[in-house]
Amino acid sequence: MTSSAFRRRRAGVVFLFALTFPMLHLHSHAAVLTAEKRSNQDPLVSLAQSGRLTVLSSQVSGLLASGGGGAFTLHPESPYSMMVRQDIPADTIYIPWEAKKRFWVAAGEVGILLFIPWALARWVRSWEDPADNWAKVTPDTWWRNISMGWEYDGDNFLTNQFSHPFHGALFFNAARTNGYNFWESAPFALSGSMLWEYFGETFRPAFNDWIATGVTGINFGEALYRLSSMITDNTARGSERVWSEIGGTLINPVRGFNRLISGEMGRVFPNPPEHSPKYFASVFRFGLRSLDADGNVDVKDVINQGFVSLDLIYGNPFDVDLSTPFSSFRFGAAVALFNKQRDSLQVLNRVQSKGHLWGFKLQNDRDTKHLLTLMLSYDYINNPAFEFGNTSLAAQWLAMFRYGEESAFIPEVQLHAILMGSTPNDYYVDPEGRNYDFGPGVATTVSGSLRASGWTVGSLSYVSGWIWTMSPVDGEEFSSHHHFHYLRLQGAYPFSSRWAIEASLGLYWRESYYPAPLADIKAKNPIVHLVVLYNPW
Amino acid sequence: MRLSAAILLILASVAHAQPAMGQQTELPGENPGVLNSFVSAQGFYTRALGNLAAPFPSAAGGYVGYGIFYPDRYVLMLQAGYSSYRTSDDVPHSSDLSLSAIHLMGGPRYYFTTDGLMPFVFLHVGLNIVQEKSMLAHDAVDRTSGQFAWQLGFGLMLVIVGDFGVELNAKYNSHFLYHEAMMTGFEYGLGLTWTVGR
Numbered sequence: 085m086t087s088s089a090f091r092r093r094r095a096g097v098v099f100l101f102a103l104t105f106p107m108l109h110l111h112s113h114a115a116v117l118t119a120e121k122r123s124n125q126d127p128l129v130s131l132a133q134s135g136r137l138t139v140l141s142s143q144v145s146g147l148l149a150s151g152g153g154g155a156f157t158l159h160p161e162s163p164y165s166m167m168v169r170q171d172i173p174a175d176t177i178y179i180p181w182e183a184k185k186r187f188w189v190a191a192g193e194v195g196i197l198l199f200i201p202w203a204l205a206r207w208v209r210s211w212e213d214p215a216d217n218w219a220k221v222t223p224d225t226w227w228r229n230i231s232m233g234w235e236y237d238g239d240n241f242l243t244n245q246f247s248h249p250f251h252g253a254l255f256f257n258a259a260r261t262n263g264y265n266f267w268e269s270a271p272f273a274l275s276g277s278m279l280w281e282y283f284g285e286t287f288r289p290a291f292n293d294w295i296a297t298g299v300t301g302i303n304f305g306e307a308l309y310r311l312s313s314m315i316t317d318n319t320a321r322g323s324e325r326v327w328s329e330i331g332g333t334l335i336n337p338v339r340g341f342n343r344l345i346s347g348e349m350g351r352v353f354p355n356p357p358e359h360s361p362k363y364f365a366s367v368f369r370f371g372l373r374s375l376d377a378d379g380n381v382d383v384k385d386v387i388n389q390g391f392v393s394l395d396l397i398y399g400n401p402f403d404v405d406l407s408t409p410f411s412s413f414r415f416g417a418a419v420a421l422f423n424k425q426r427d428s429l430q431v432l433n434r435v436q437s438k439g440h441l442w443g444f445k446l447q448n449d450r451d452t453k454h455l456l457t458l459m460l461s462y463d464y465i466n467n468p469a470f471e472f473g474n475t476s477l478a479a480q481w482l483a484m485f486r487y488g489e490e491s492a493f494i495p496e497v498q499l500h501a502i503l504m505g506s507t508p509n510d511y512y513v514d515p516e517g518r519n520y521d522f523g524p525g526v527a528t529t530v531s532g533s534l535r536a537s538g539w540t541v542g543s544l545s546y547v548s549g550w551i552w553t554m555s556p557v558d559g560e561e562f563s564s565h566h567h568f569h570y571l572r573l574q575g576a577y578p579f580s581s582r583w584a585i586e587a588s589l590g591l592y593w594r595e596s597y598y599p600a601p602l603a604d605i606k607a608k609n610p611i612v613h614l615v616v617l618y619n620p621w
Numbered sequence: 622m623r624l625s626a627a628i629l630l631i632l633a634s635v636a637h638a639q640p641a642m643g644q645q646t647e648l649p650g651e652n653p654g655v656l657n658s659f660v661s662a663q664g665f666y667t668r669a670l671g672n673l674a675a676p677f678p679s680a681a682g683g684y685v686g687y688g689i690f691y692p693d694r695y696v697l698m699l700q701a702g703y704s705s706y707r708t709s710d711d712v713p714h715s716s717d718l719s720l721s722a723i724h725l726m727g728g729p730r731y732y733f734t735t736d737g738l739m740p741f742v743f744l745h746v747g748l749n750i751v752q753e754k755s756m757l758a759h760d761a762v763d764r765t766s767g768q769f770a771w772q773l774g775f776g777l778m779l780v781i782v783g784d785f786g787v788e789l790n791a792k793y794n795s796h797f798l799y800h801e802a803m804m805t806g807f808e809y810g811l812g813l814t815w816t817v818g819r
Binding site: 230232278 | 674773795796797800804805
């Protein structure tokens with residue numbers, strides 16, 4: 085080893101040590117605090133009484149003097165309340181921005197998030213016919229919207245099923261990154277969406293938008309909140325810190341904004357617990373997909389696509405506190421590549437996010453585990469064969485039967501109450517671009533998978549559901565219903581700890597029932613995947 | 622007229638009960654960790670909006686409900702009710718038309734205070750079972766249907782004496798029925814509550 089290489093390695097080790105040692109110190113300290121919190125004592129008071137908290141800021145002294153209601157309002161359940169350091173000078177004790185509820189900042193940010201898209205449409209976007217400008221709202225349009233109530237809108241699948249949830253995630257994070265917990269942040273997403281629907285557009289409020297922005301925004305928002313917590317490293321310095329802040333801001337722009345105005349982008353302080361989940365898994369897929377687009381039995385309209393996808397698992401559901409929403413969730417997305425796209429809106433093929441709201445463990449032995457949860461589930465599937473959207477509440481039974489040290493069978497059943505589903509409609513085409521239909525429904529998912537050495541080496545899953553729709557055709561209101569199915573068989577062969585190949589056979593089919601004289605439609609779309617898997621962890 | 626007299630009587634009772642409120646020590650939500658649930662009964666009047674208002678300008682009805690307190694400012698409210706719409710005399714063959722609904726609603730309430738006068742906001746979501754003989758659709762219909770419904774509103778709860786209280790509320794209804802004739806309206810409610818489970 086050359087001397088310069090040695091110096092670089094030594095500098096790296098020292099740097100790591102310098103970073104790690106205070107964190108280890110803090111970690112052990114946090115363990116003491118945690119133990120004392122379990123004994124129902126205020127951890128700060130305990131430390132002060134025991135003499136271990138030797139340096140206190142005037143603010144913390146105020147808190148102690150007033151029994152917790154003093155100079156500042158650090159939420160007692162805030163994770164940061166466990167992370168006060170005893171070794172830092174009095175004037176540098178730092179209460180993180182997200183440790184305190186900031187209603188007016190959160191409400192102001194919701195207002196900004198409403199104003200920006202409205203102002204862009206109102207004054208920046210050029211309209212071929214100015215009368216089409218939906219941002220020209222007046223008190224008359226507000227009153228009409230209040231009087232007339234909801235409808236389903238005519239936007240395309242990407243706008244309704246992806247853009248709206250992302251907007252809702254921003255509303256949610258306006259509260260979540262200003263001190264509010266999951267449940268307290270949910271009303272911000274729902275009310276932000278409602279304000280937009282009633283007062284931000286001349287159109288009647290769209291019920292599908294409210295569900296997508298409000299409910300899926302909560303789902304999407306908490307997933308992005310936790311993922312941005314992982315990427316943003318409050319303890320990093322230098323270029324590592326810069327990239328960490330950029331990555332976190334890209335995933336969660338509202339949090340990035342709050343870190344900017346609070347000065348936290350440049351401050352070194354402890355990370356919240358969400359930064360380091362006990363379990364985290366990710367897998368990239370690169371490969372080819374072949375599917376039949378028209379759904380006819382003769383399978384002549386075959387489309388071949390390249391695609392890349394990323395699937396994440398945050399938290400092991402068998403190992404987390406299921407009373408904490410989204411302490412475990414699954415998130416995935418796929419993008420189509422290298423194909424002759426018939427529709428540029430189908431480049432984003434898939435986005436899914438499924439996290440539990442609440443649950444409990446029925447059995448938690450080493451070799452056998454069962455749990456029941458209530459989940460929030462979101463699916464965005466948009467490919468040349470079919471569209472499927474789903475915002476649902478689902479009851480989930482999940483189990484694990486371990487065989488040997490690194491193998492397990494994992495069965496799962498989900499029963500979904502679909503708050504808003506979307507499915508192809510063979511007769512409906514809206515002038516604004518919608519060629520699918522909305523409605524509530526029910527669905528069930530049954531699956532079983534074999535895990536070995538960290539890989540899912542085989543799985544079989546079946547999804548079946550019904551969606552009832554009511555969009556008018558030719559001005560006439562009618563109800564149609566759609567029974568959809570998806571069956572998938574998958575197998576993978578790992579050839580190292582990081583690389584594997586995978587093949588899957590899938591079949592999507594649906595029966596759509598329309599009122600006379602419209603004919604019922606049956607469609608079948610086989611789908612084949614052949615991919616390479618990469619596990620970076 | 623009788624409704625006005627009843628409202629005046631309740632308000633007079635409330636005013637008379639005010640001095641006793643200072644001595645009230647166990648209001649809902651004051652005992653940490655103890656769920657002070659309540660049952661309620663209330664009547665309401667609805668002013669219809671939009672295209673529904675032409676044939677059916679108003680409705681009256683009632684709810685019975687059960688509220689479960691969660692420390693220390695939240696309530697999960699469950700309600701069942703019935704309403705019947707008044708048919709406008711301006712509509713031809715009005716005697717042949719009718720619209721009524723059974724309401725099954727539930728949702729959270731948030732109380733700004735838990736002492737004395739207790740203002741709150743709420744969101745109810747649920748199902749309406751609607752019975753109609755109407756011309757709201759393109760053709761005359763005679764049907765019963767299940768429809769999604771939600772309400773957003775605010776109110777005021779006041780403990781009069783002991784476990785009894787009175788509640789006033791106003792809400793915006795956005796209940797589904799037809800694309801061109803949703804059951805939208807402003808609803809005003811007045812009722813009594815009785816705290817249980819203490």
